[in-house]
Amino acid sequence: MKSTILKSGLSALALMTVLSSCSKKEEGFTINGKIAGLDKGTVYLENTDEKGNKKIADSAQIQKDGTFTLSGKVSEPLLHTIKLKGEEYGAYFLLSNEDIKVEAKKDSIYKAKVTGATQNDIYRSYYDNEFKKIQNIAGPVYKLSDSLTQNGKVKLTADQQAAMDKKWKDLQTFADDLTDKFIRKNKDKIAGALVINDRIVSYGTPEQVKMYYGVLTPEVQKSVYGKQLKEAIDLNDKTAVGVVAPEFSQTDVNGKVVKLSDYKGKYVLVDFWASWCGPCRKENPNVVVAYKTYHDKGFDVLGVSLDDKKNLWEKAIEKDGLTWTHVSDLKGWKNEAAVLYGVKMVPTNYLIGPDGKIVAKNLREAELQSKLKEIFSKS
Numbered sequence: 001m002k003s004t005i006l007k008s009g010l011s012a013l014a015l016m017t018v019l020s021s022c023s024k025k026e027e028g029f030t031i032n033g034k035i036a037g038l039d040k041g042t043v044y045l046e047n048t049d050e051k052g053n054k055k056i057a058d059s060a061q062i063q064k065d066g067t068f069t070l071s072g073k074v075s076e077p078l079l080h081t082i083k084l085k086g087e088e089y090g091a092y093f094l095l096s097n098e099d100i101k102v103e104a105k106k107d108s109i110y111k112a113k114v115t116g117a118t119q120n121d122i123y124r125s126y127y128d129n130e131f132k133k134i135q136n137i138a139g140p141v142y143k144l145s146d147s148l149t150q151n152g153k154v155k156l157t158a159d160q161q162a163a164m165d166k167k168w169k170d171l172q173t174f175a176d177d178l179t180d181k182f183i184r185k186n187k188d189k190i191a192g193a194l195v196i197n198d199r200i201v202s203y204g205t206p207e208q209v210k211m212y213y214g215v216l217t218p219e220v221q222k223s224v225y226g227k228q229l230k231e232a233i234d235l236n237d238k239t240a241v242g243v244v245a246p247e248f249s250q251t252d253v254n255g256k257v258v259k260l261s262d263y264k265g266k267y268v269l270v271d272f273w274a275s276w277c278g279p280c281r282k283e284n285p286n287v288v289v290a291y292k293t294y295h296d297k298g299f300d301v302l303g304v305s306l307d308d309k310k311n312l313w314e315k316a317i318e319k320d321g322l323t324w325t326h327v328s329d330l331k332g333w334k335n336e337a338a339v340l341y342g343v344k345m346v347p348t349n350y351l352i353g354p355d356g357k358i359v360a361k362n363l364r365e366a367e368l369q370s371k372l373k374e375i376f377s378k379s
Contacts, residue, residue: 028073029095033082033102035109039064042085047078047095073097076223077119077190084109094120094190123191130178137174141167188217193225201229202344206236235342241360245270245352248337250304250327253314258302258327265354266298267375269363272338272348274306275316280347283364284320290368291324297376298354300324306346308332 033043045058057080060068070082074095082102083090091104091112096119104112114120144167148160156164179199186192196212213221213229220226238246249259260270271287273280291301305328307313317326329336335343341350351360351371363371 027097028071029097029100031070031082031100031102033068033070033104033112035062035066035068035084035104035106037106038062038066038084043068043070044083044085044090045070045072045080045095046083046090047080078224079194082109082112093117094123094194096120119190122186122189123194126179126182126191126195130182133178134171134175138171141171183212184215187215188220190220190223190225192216193220193223193229196229197225197232201232206233206240209233209236232342239341239350239358239361241358243358244356245350245358246340248340250329250335250337252325252327253310253317258325260302260352261356263300263302263352264356266300267294267354267359267372268300268302268352269368270302270304270341270350270352272304272306272335272341272343273346275309275312276307277346281316281320283347284322286365286368288321288323290372293369294372294376299372299376302327304328304335304337305330306332306335306338306343 031045035043039062041062043060043062044056046054047057048054058070058072060070062068074097077094077096079092080095081090081092082104084106087109090109091102091114092110093114094117096117098116098118100114100116102112102114145164148154148156148164179195183192183195186195193216196209196216200208200212209229210233213226213233216226216229221230237243245260247260249257252258260268269287269290273284275281287301291299301322301324303317303322303324303326305313305326307316307328308330310328310330313326313328313330316322327337341348347364349362349364350358351363353359359375360371
């Protein structure tokens with residue numbers, strides 16, 4: 001009898017626990033906000049689905065005192081944006097099922113103070129602490145480099161170059177160490193996956209992405225952002241050095257269809273860039289030198305633009321003296337070739353060999369010249 005009563009009591013306790021858990025899980029989020037300086041208008045809560053499409057999760061009318069309330073439920077912590085009707089930017093934060101407070105000013109919604117979002121606090125802590133430390137050291141290094149080279153107009157001496165190389169290497173080591181510690185500390189948090197997406201996918205190596213993905217707990221790997229990391233890894237495998245470059249075709253400035261396979265039999269640099277990209281425009285003279293030096297030996301360049309305005313794209317081609325073929329579907333970051341290759345930043349390039357296989361990735365400045373010299377000195 002005692003055993004039965006005990007079991008019955010435990011069963012009841014277990015049921016209460018389950019009901020309690022379900023109850024908590026069913027609870028959603030409530031966002032109470034206030035925008036100083038506004039007494040009317042519509043505010044939207046927007047997120048981006050796994051396909052990159054923006055979706056409205058909720059909307060609300062702003063009251064006379066600038067307040068508004070948004071509510072709903074998320075299946076897991078997900079990045080959302082609170083923005084005003086007709087505006088492109090807003091307050092970007094990691095939303096979880098909690099009571100959240102948002103305070104902002106009408107002319108700077110993107111600077112809103114978000115409190116009560118626990119997962120967002122962890123994510124933001126990286127940028128408020130680790131990343132800020134990195135920026136504080138990076139700023140003077142960039143300033144020194146620009147000063148010595150007069151913004152790229154003067155070539156450094158061998159000693160100056162060696163000194164700058166050491167500073168860049170030390171900066172990278174410092175940044176890598178801080179980011180590594182944050183990811184490992186938060187391997188069981190969505191913030192860990194987000195920082196890998198933000199910093200390692202775009203600026204690290206494919207090997208680093210794989211390594212840090214393995215650090216995450218199985219639960220975080222199964223999250224939306226964990227799945228995105230796995231997709232990035234699979235995509236990197238498809239565009240790794242040694243594999244056949246994925247085929248694509250787009251139209252050039254005259255509307256003629258150009259295919260990557262048209263370049264089979266020669267070395268071609270597939271150069272993802274854009275007219276609005278400062279680092280791209282800064283690198284263009286280096287690509288021009290490479291093209292003029294090795295074009296007659298079997299080297300070509302295929303420029304793929306992430307522009308969405310044809311006139312700006314064409315003006316940049318002319319101004320920078322880019323005499324090779326250029327293609328684009330004018331879809332900006334949704335350029336189909338860029339999506340196919342997993343391009344997250346520009347400039348990004350792939351050197352493809354005569355057999356259609358990828359020889360190297362992201363060759364810039366002296367590295368591009370050195371690699372081409374190595375290839376064509378053998379032929």
